Amino acid sequence: MTTDVPEEHLLGQFIPLHYHFNMLRDQQRMAPFREAIDLTVPDNGVVLELGGGTGVLSWFAAQKARDVYCVERNPALARAAQSFLANNSNGDRVSVILADAMHYLPPEPVDVVICEMLHVGMVREKQLQVLHSFKERYRQRFGPLMPRFIPDTSVLAIQPIQQDFCFSGYTARVPLFEPPGPHMKDSWLADPFFYSTIDYSAEIPLAFQVATEMTIQSDGLFNAVSLLTNNFLAFVLTEKRAVTWLMNQLVLPIQKPFAVRAGETVSIAFEYQAGGSIEALQESLVAHPETRSAAVSDHIYLRRAA
Ligand SMILES: C[S@@+](CC[C@H](N)C(=O)[O-])C[C@H]1O[C@@H](n2cnc3c(N)ncnc32)[C@H](O)[C@@H]1O
Structure with missing residues (x-):
C-alpha cells in the first residue's frame, strides 16, 4: 500500500508537542536517562543531542556540561524547547538548533552524543540511520576519536x-x-x-x-x-x-x-x-x-x- 504522506510527517518521525508529555512523565524512561546523562557527561564537557524534542535530555546534560547543542527538526518543538530552557536553571548552556540530524555536525568535537529516536525493534524512528550517518560525517570532520553515546x-x-x-x-x-x-x-x-x-x-x-x-x-x-x-x-x-x-x-x-x-x-x-x-x-x-x-x-x- 502506498501513502501520500511524506516520510517526515509520519508518526514516529513527527511527534507533535501534545504527545511529548507522555514521554516527559514516563519515569521508566526519564529516570534512567537522567542517571545515565549524569554519569556520562564530564564536568564542563560538550554534548550534542540529536532529536531534542522539548529539550529535557539536553537540560539534564546542561547541569554538568559547558555547552549542549540540541538539534531538533520540528520547528514547533525547537521553539518550545527554546522557551522551556529559558525557564530552567542552566538552560542557557543549551543552544537549540533547528536542523535535520541526518546532516548536522556540531562546530566543535563533543564528549557525548545523546540520541533518543528509539522505537522498540528499531522500526519507524531513525535512530540507527541518524547515528550511522553522524559517525561517518563526524569521523571525516574531527578524526577517529568518537564521543560516547547514550544509549551505549x-x-x-x-x-x-x-x-x-x-x-x-x-x-x-x-x-x-x-x-x-x-x-x-x-x-x-x-x-x-x-x-x-x-x-x-x-x-x-x-x-x-x-x-x-x-x-x-x-x-x-x-x-x-x-x-x-x-x-x-x-x-x-x-x-x-x-x-x-x-x-x-x-x-x-x-x-x-x-x-x-x-x-x-x-x-x-x-x-x-x-x-x-x-x-x-x-x-x-x-x-x-x-x-x-x-x-x-x-x-x-x-x-x-x-
Ligand atoms: C522520541 S522524541 C525524543 C525527544 C527528546 N529527546 C526526549 O527524550 O524527550 C524524538 C525527537 O526527535 C526528533 N527528530 C526526528 N527525526 C529527526 C531528525 N532527522 N532531525 C532532528 N530531529 C529529529 C522528533 O521531532 C522528536 O522531537
Missing part, C-alpha cells in the same frame, strides 16, 4: 507468545504495545531469542534479517510474537550494574496461528530495514512448526530473489 548499547529480542486480542468482547488482531513484565509470563511460549546487540561505538546495522528455531516451553496457541528492546544507557562498572530502559514490547499477530506443545521446535523468520514500517516487518514474518523450516528458508530466499 541496544539489545533486540523476539519471543513467541499467545496473545488475547479480545477488546471488550471484540476480537481484533492488531499490533499492540504493552509494558513488559511478569504479568506477561502467562502468555510466554518460550524465552526470548536475542537477535541483535547494537553497540553504538561499533558498526551500526541498518537492516535485520533473522531466521531461527526456538524450543517451545509451554503448551498454547502460538498466535503472536513479541518484540523486545532493552537500551543500556550507561554502565556503572564500580557497582557492576547497567542503567537501562526496557521499552514497551510490540506484539505482532502472526498470519497463521498454530497449537504448540512444550518441547516442540518452531521456526521464526523475518527481515526489515531499521526505521522501516511495522507493516513491512509484519509482512516478512513467517512462523511454522519445525517440520516446515525448509519452507521458511524458501520463503526468505524467494523474497530476496524477487
Whole structure:
C-alpha cells in the first residue's frame, strides 16, 4: 500500500508537542536517562543531542556540561524547547538548533552524543540511520576519536507468545504495545531469542534479517510474537550494574496461528530495514512448526530473489 504522506510527517518521525508529555512523565524512561546523562557527561564537557524534542535530555546534560547543542527538526518543538530552557536553571548552556540530524555536525568535537529516536525493534524512528550517518560525517570532520553515546548499547529480542486480542468482547488482531513484565509470563511460549546487540561505538546495522528455531516451553496457541528492546544507557562498572530502559514490547499477530506443545521446535523468520514500517516487518514474518523450516528458508530466499 502506498501513502501520500511524506516520510517526515509520519508518526514516529513527527511527534507533535501534545504527545511529548507522555514521554516527559514516563519515569521508566526519564529516570534512567537522567542517571545515565549524569554519569556520562564530564564536568564542563560538550554534548550534542540529536532529536531534542522539548529539550529535557539536553537540560539534564546542561547541569554538568559547558555547552549542549540540541538539534531538533520540528520547528514547533525547537521553539518550545527554546522557551522551556529559558525557564530552567542552566538552560542557557543549551543552544537549540533547528536542523535535520541526518546532516548536522556540531562546530566543535563533543564528549557525548545523546540520541533518543528509539522505537522498540528499531522500526519507524531513525535512530540507527541518524547515528550511522553522524559517525561517518563526524569521523571525516574531527578524526577517529568518537564521543560516547547514550544509549551505549541496544539489545533486540523476539519471543513467541499467545496473545488475547479480545477488546471488550471484540476480537481484533492488531499490533499492540504493552509494558513488559511478569504479568506477561502467562502468555510466554518460550524465552526470548536475542537477535541483535547494537553497540553504538561499533558498526551500526541498518537492516535485520533473522531466521531461527526456538524450543517451545509451554503448551498454547502460538498466535503472536513479541518484540523486545532493552537500551543500556550507561554502565556503572564500580557497582557492576547497567542503567537501562526496557521499552514497551510490540506484539505482532502472526498470519497463521498454530497449537504448540512444550518441547516442540518452531521456526521464526523475518527481515526489515531499521526505521522501516511495522507493516513491512509484519509482512516478512513467517512462523511454522519445525517440520516446515525448509519452507521458511524458501520463503526468505524467494523474497530476496524477487
Ligand atoms: C522520541 S522524541 C525524543 C525527544 C527528546 N529527546 C526526549 O527524550 O524527550 C524524538 C525527537 O526527535 C526528533 N527528530 C526526528 N527525526 C529527526 C531528525 N532527522 N532531525 C532532528 N530531529 C529529529 C522528533 O521531532 C522528536 O522531537
